[in-house]
Amino acid sequence: MPRIAGKLTIHNCIQELRNKTNLTQQDLADAVSVTRATIIAIEKGSYNPSLELAFRLAKFFQTGVETIFFEKEMHCRE
Numbered sequence: 001m002p003r004i005a006g007k008l009t010i011h012n013c014i015q016e017l018r019n020k021t022n023l024t025q026q027d028l029a030d031a032v033s034v035t036r037a038t039i040i041a042i043e044k045g046s047y048n049p050s051l052e053l054a055f056r057l058a059k060f061f062q063t064g065v066e067t068i069f070f071e072k073e074m075h076c077r078e
Contacts, residue, residue: 008071012042012043
């Protein structure tokens with residue numbers, strides 16, 4: 001079985017999705033029960049959310065986790 005070595009760099013589209021729906025960071029934080037600081041850290045890429053929070057964000061934006069979070073640098077899907 002192959003091994004995957006090293007740390008993965010995870011990118012996300014949280015800020016794009018949030019701006020598209022005219023939400024503030026605080027609005028989103030309140031909607032998914034986290035602090036505004038958590039949303040800021042996720043948007044900056046300095047914090048990867050737990051699996052549970054990733055699913056809450058996906059459910060809130062009515063999309064799949066893999067649409068919001070991805071390994072390679074790429075454009076966010078519409």
